[in-house]
Amino acid sequence: MxxxxxxxxxxxxxxxxxxxxxxxMLSTYGNLQLMQSALAAPNSYxxxxxxxxxxxxxxxxxxxxxxxxxxxxxxxxxxxxxxxxSMAIARNQLLPINGNNHGFHPSLPDLRDLYNEGTLxxxxxxxxxxxxxxxxxxxxxxxxxxxxxxxxxxxxxxxxQTEIWQTNxxxxxxxxxxxxxxxxxDLLFSANSNPNTPSAFTIAGNNLWxxxxxxxxxxxxxxxxxxxxxxxxxxxxxxxxxxxxxxWNKILNLPRTDIxxxxxxxxxxxxxTRAGALRDAFRQAPSFTTPFNDRNSLALQxxxxxxxxxxxxxxxxxxxxFFVSLGPFDTHGNQLMAHSQLLSTLNEALVSFQQSLVExxxxxxxxxxxxxEFGRTLTSNGKGTDxxxxxxxxxxxxxxxxGKMHGDPIQYSGQPIGxxxxxxxxxxxxxxxxxxxxxxxxxxxxxxxAKWMGINDTDLGTIFPNLxxxxxxxxxxxxx
Numbered sequence: 433m434x435x436x437x438x439x440x441x442x443x444x445x446x447x448x449x450x451x452x453x454x455x456x457m458l459s460t461y462g463n464l465q466l467m468q469s470a471l472a473a474p475n476s477y478x479x480x481x482x483x484x485x486x487x488x489x490x491x492x493x494x495x496x497x498x499x500x501x502x503x504x505x506x507x508x509x510x511x512x513x514x515x516x517x518s519m520a521i522a523r524n525q526l527l528p529i530n531g532n533n534h535g536f537h538p539s540l541p542d543l544r545d546l547y548n549e550g551t552l553x554x555x556x557x558x559x560x561x562x563x564x565x566x567x568x569x570x571x572x573x574x575x576x577x578x579x580x581x582x583x584x585x586x587x588x589x590x591x592x593q594t595e596i597w598q599t600n601x602x603x604x605x606x607x608x609x610x611x612x613x614x615x616x617x618d619l620l621f622s623a624n625s626n627p628n629t630p631s632a633f634t635i636a637g638n639n640l641w642x643x644x645x646x647x648x649x650x651x652x653x654x655x656x657x658x659x660x661x662x663x664x665x666x667x668x669x670x671x672x673x674x675x676x677x678x679x680w681n682k683i684l685n686l687p688r689t690d691i692x693x694x695x696x697x698x699x700x701x702x703x704x705t706r707a708g709a710l711r712d713a714f715r716q717a718p719s720f721t722t723p724f725n726d727r728n729s730l731a732l733q734x735x736x737x738x739x740x741x742x743x744x745x746x747x748x749x750x751x752x753x754f755f756v757s758l759g760p761f762d763t764h765g766n767q768l769m770a771h772s773q774l775l776s777t778l779n780e781a782l783v784s785f786q787q788s789l790v791e792x793x794x795x796x797x798x799x800x801x802x803x804x805e806f807g808r809t810l811t812s813n814g815k816g817t818d819x820x821x822x823x824x825x826x827x828x829x830x831x832x833x834x835g836k837m838h839g840d841p842i843q844y845s846g847q848p849i850g851x852x853x854x855x856x857x858x859x860x861x862x863x864x865x866x867x868x869x870x871x872x873x874x875x876x877x878x879x880x881x882a883k884w885m886g887i888n889d890t891d892l893g894t895i896f897p898n899l900x901x902x903x904x905x906x907x908x909x910x911x912x
Contacts (some may be wrong), residue, residue: 590805635651740754810866
């Protein structure tokens with residue numbers, strides 16, 4: 433009996449944390465939205481009539497893109513194999529894509545098929561970048577002769593590069609920058625008919641990407657329903673649920689004069705009401721029969737995303753964002769096995785998600801994209817790879833200009849072309865050990881997605897402050 437009580441108490445605490453922390457000020461969400469409405473610029477997005485959803489799949493730890501997408505032609509493959517040594521994937525195991533110039537990792541058969549069918553594209557050679565950078569300029573910067581070069585700080589730090597990826601700005605002590613996903617939600621809130629309903633949902637906990645000035649993400653447990661959020665009910669604390677429930681409501685409704693107590697009680701009751709509305713929409717959403725593997729952590733998250741997207745009409749949501757994650761991709765050791773398992777998980781989850789959208793006939797209005805804080809080194813440390821810079825991303829959906837690689841792939845020669853600061857360099861964009869400087873920035877990648885969501889060119893420059901430093905604003909992987 434004591435064990436059961438402890439489990440129920442733990443469940444109560446978890447639910448409380450989910451809705452008061454995960455939803456992040458949901459009770460004041462309506463007031464924030466009304467305030468934003470009053471301050472909105474004349475250029476409003478309230479006239480948008482179509483539905484669009486953006487799903488971020490964050491690959492935590494730095495995915496090895498150089499083994500995710502591999503040169504397939506004999507000459508280029510031999511260069512790859514010579515450089516990667518023990519980390520190279522055998523050519524006869526690769527899954528060739530359209531044109532036979534490259535092949536996907538053997539753990540991605542279904543994503544290869546989606547690519548060849550035109551539903552999935554690859555954005556090449558992307559990373560955190562504030563302005564175009566060459567290796568020579570970078571080495572001069574390190575030597576102190578080019579101090580004005582704007583390099584993302586702490587280049588190979590997981591936490592710093594994750595923050596920069598999700599906000600497009602360098603970390604600043606004592607402050608938190610809004611994420612570019614949250615900034616998109618801030619601007620597009622007026623397209624949604626219900627200002628009290630959140631339009632940003634996370635199934636992977638708190639993240640900076642969805643944190644706008646007024647936008648706060650609402651947390652959902654992966655693979656689960658949205659709980660009733662009625663405490664001391666039959667489901668949580670039998671057999672004394674009635675008296676406990678009544679006592680709790682009396683506590684919430686006690687007369688108060690302290691402003692903090694008033695706000696706490698109001699927050700709880702408002703969150704309870706809004707969570708109930710989301711729960712009802714979640715449960716009444718159109719159903720689908722596409723199977724999702726319950727043992728696949730990412731599949732569980734994406735099944736919840738599919739259910740929430742199916743409910744968007746009843747919630748009055750024309751624009752919404754979702755955040756899910758998979759990891760750890762920090763493959764310093766045991767890379768070949770660990771990376772293969774992670775990519776297999778990614779392949780199964782993304783394909784089930786896309787199939788569910790097709791079943792719901794929503795595939796053209798949902799774009800799913802991968803993200804990771806950085807790539808990994810071309811060279812091996814013996815058992816794995818280390819932190820690097822440039823990487824590749826995948827973009828999936830009916831509106832994607834799929835079956836193509838967008839942007840110039842990372843280039844490298846078969847043998848080191850020279851030495852600098854005691855490191856062999858594999859190309860003109862290498863800063864050592866096969867750490868390649870990105871050709872395209874996260875700003876360009878994000879702006880391409882934001883443009884598809886309906887953000888105008890003027891607001892793109894506000895959301896992505898480094899965008900004007902690059903000659904190309906749109907990487908072209910979304911259909912016009």
